[in-house]
Amino acid sequence: MAGKLGILAGGGPLPGWLVESCRRQGREVFVLAFEGQTEPATVQGMEHAWIRLGAAASGLEILKQAGVADLVMAGPVLRPGLSELKPDLRTAKWLAQTGAGLLGDDGLLSGVVQRLEQEGFTVVGIDQLLGDLMVEARTYGKLKPDGMARADIARGIAVARRLGAEDVGQAVVVQQGLVLAVEALEGTDALLTRSGELRRDGPGGVLVKVMKPQQDSRADLPAIGTRTIAGARAARLRGIALEAGGTLIIDRAAVVDAADAAELFLVGVPIET
Amino acid sequence: MAGKLGILAGGGPLPGWLVESCRRQGREVFVLAFEGQTEPATVQGMEHAWIRLGAAASGLEILKQAGVADLVMAGPVLRPGLSELKPDLRTAKWLAQTGAGLLGDDGLLSGVVQRLEQEGFTVVGIDQLLGDLMVEARTYGKLKPDGMARADIARGIAVARRLGAEDVGQAVVVQQGLVLAVEALEGTDALLTRSGELRRDGPGGVLVKVMKPQQDSRADLPAIGTRTIAGARAARLRGIALEAGGTLIIDRAAVVDAADAAELFLVGVPIET
Numbered sequence: 422m423a424g425k426l427g428i429l430a431g432g433g434p435l436p437g438w439l440v441e442s443c444r445r446q447g448r449e450v451f452v453l454a455f456e457g458q459t460e461p462a463t464v465q466g467m468e469h470a471w472i473r474l475g476a477a478a479s480g481l482e483i484l485k486q487a488g489v490a491d492l493v494m495a496g497p498v499l500r501p502g503l504s505e506l507k508p509d510l511r512t513a514k515w516l517a518q519t520g521a522g523l524l525g526d527d528g529l530l531s532g533v534v535q536r537l538e539q540e541g542f543t544v545v546g547i548d549q550l551l552g553d554l555m556v557e558a559r560t561y562g563k564l565k566p567d568g569m570a571r572a573d574i575a576r577g578i579a580v581a582r583r584l585g586a587e588d589v590g591q592a593v594v595v596q597q598g599l600v601l602a603v604e605a606l607e608g609t610d611a612l613l614t615r616s617g618e619l620r621r622d623g624p625g626g627v628l629v630k631v632m633k634p635q636q637d638s639r640a641d642l643p644a645i646g647t648r649t650i651a652g653a654r655a656a657r658l659r660g661i662a663l664e665a666g667g668t669l670i671i672d673r674a675a676v677v678d679a680a681d682a683a684e685l686f687l688v689g690v691p692i693e694t
Numbered sequence: 695m696a697g698k699l700g701i702l703a704g705g706g707p708l709p710g711w712l713v714e715s716c717r718r719q720g721r722e723v724f725v726l727a728f729e730g731q732t733e734p735a736t737v738q739g740m741e742h743a744w745i746r747l748g749a750a751a752s753g754l755e756i757l758k759q760a761g762v763a764d765l766v767m768a769g770p771v772l773r774p775g776l777s778e779l780k781p782d783l784r785t786a787k788w789l790a791q792t793g794a795g796l797l798g799d800d801g802l803l804s805g806v807v808q809r810l811e812q813e814g815f816t817v818v819g820i821d822q823l824l825g826d827l828m829v830e831a832r833t834y835g836k837l838k839p840d841g842m843a844r845a846d847i848a849r850g851i852a853v854a855r856r857l858g859a860e861d862v863g864q865a866v867v868v869q870q871g872l873v874l875a876v877e878a879l880e881g882t883d884a885l886l887t888r889s890g891e892l893r894r895d896g897p898g899g900v901l902v903k904v905m906k907p908q909q910d911s912r913a914d915l916p917a918i919g920t921r922t923i924a925g926a927r928a929a930r931l932r933g934i935a936l937e938a939g940g941t942l943i944i945d946r947a948a949v950v951d952a953a954d955a956a957e958l959f960l961v962g963v964p965i966e967t
Contacts, residue, residue, distance in 0.1 A: 499872075584853070584856065593878075600862040603863065605873045605875045606875065606892045607888060618880075
């Protein structure tokens with residue numbers, strides 16, 4: 422087992438899942454949490470520090486002093502408003518060096534990975550740490566998509582990839598060929614809630630999640646967990662399709678059990694590029 | 695003034711605006727309203743009939759018998775679930791002839807325009823009826839977008855057109871380069887509400903609406919009215935950008951006044967194709 426792991430903890434449930442997994446494995450971690458983004462429960466009982474995103478460069482010093490060599494990015498770090506960001510001098514310089522401009526989000530993330538490595542950290546993908554996270558091209562659980570669901574999946578992939586190419590969102594919900602809802606900043610939970618309100622009669626829809634085509638797979642990848650299954654069930658979807666090799670299932674056994682219990686199919690779909 | 699106008703009344707506020715305008719102009723209309731889609735207030739006091747979308751072909755007979763020669767499509771007609779659609783034999787045949795498959799929405803609409811003309815109707819664009827509706831490439835009202843807003847507009851156009859090419863949505867909200875929210879089926883009011891919840895500190899965002907690149911301009915065009923201005927104000931946006939030649943402003947004088955009062959810019963932007 423490697424040394425102390427630094428976790429750059431973004432929003433959503435993924436960082437918490439990772440922290441919990443490290444705790445179970447007995448791996449030492451240091452959580453760098455971002456004000457207004459990281460869920461507070463993520464850091465409970467763990468060695469951690471809270472910083473403003475605008476002071477991220479100082480966070481790296483904190484990590485070094487804590488003895489961290491390996492870093493992992495988990496969960497989306499959303500760019501706040503410019504006035505809120507207020508980068509300190511050091512972070513502003515750092516941002517300038519990563520080439521992070523005003524536009525886009527993954528542009529920022531991919532640059533960040535490179536810069537972290539220049540700072541002497543080893544940046545690892547979350548799937549290297551947790552194992553069995555990365556979605557494979559296969560059916561999980563007991564159910565399979567039928568012909569209509571497969572058509573919905575194909576349409577969802579096409580739309581989600583177009584969006585991803587514009588560095589927006591990574592998820593859509595399609596029902597009977599109709600795109601019910603498209604994710605931008607609201608997150609998948611809100612996407613699913615809205616999809617439940619917009620659903621049509623008849624066979625339910627499909628949640629499709631893909632990675633952005635240009636995304637560094639060590640940057641934050643789209644992930645699902647048991648919470649996603651609960652949301653999909655509440656929205657009366659029929660299933661979930663995930664890009665094989667580009668998305669993660671957290672706590673797979675529990676997720677597959679929950680999907681079976683909810684009568685949702687769960688498939689990994691290869692995407693030709 | 696031409697004879698009795700048939701209005702194929704979809705959802706949202708546009709059909710009501712059109713009906714009200716015809717009433718003021720003293721033009722005779724017959725409103726064909728779709729169950730579960732048209733706002734009930736639209737038909738009040740007007741000659742009208744309600745039909746299921748699955749019985750749309752019979753609706754055309756109703757229009758002919760009512761002496762309608764000119765038809766206009768106003769407001770989105772959303773494809774319901776297949777079980778809800780339950781097309782009658784005649785409508786099923788009609789749908790098959792328009793080449794409306796399972797996928798897409800405007801595929802349906804553009805086919806419908808052609809078929810309506812084959813049925814002997816003259817299909818007119820709503821802008822031909824109301825005049826001064828079509829957005830021009832200019833600034834409306836007192837305010838102009840600054841550099842950051844112009845960058846947000848450019849990003850919004852790029853994203854909205856990608857989506858439109860997939861026959862999804864026509865509107866996005868962008869703030870400081872960040873795409874806050876993307877419209878699919880929920881409509882612009884819900885998009886604006888969500889954008890208000892997702893907004894960042896600092897300079898507010900921009901609502902961008904475009905037509906779908908492949909859209910027949912006589913099919914339902916994206917439109918804004920005073921309700922849109924109220925929603926944009928509540929979401930604390932800075933302005934609204936509309937595709938010149940492809941979107942509509944309903945009740946322009948009132949909209950421009952409302953935009954000025956809300957300190958929102960309102961611009962028509964040409965899109966190069």
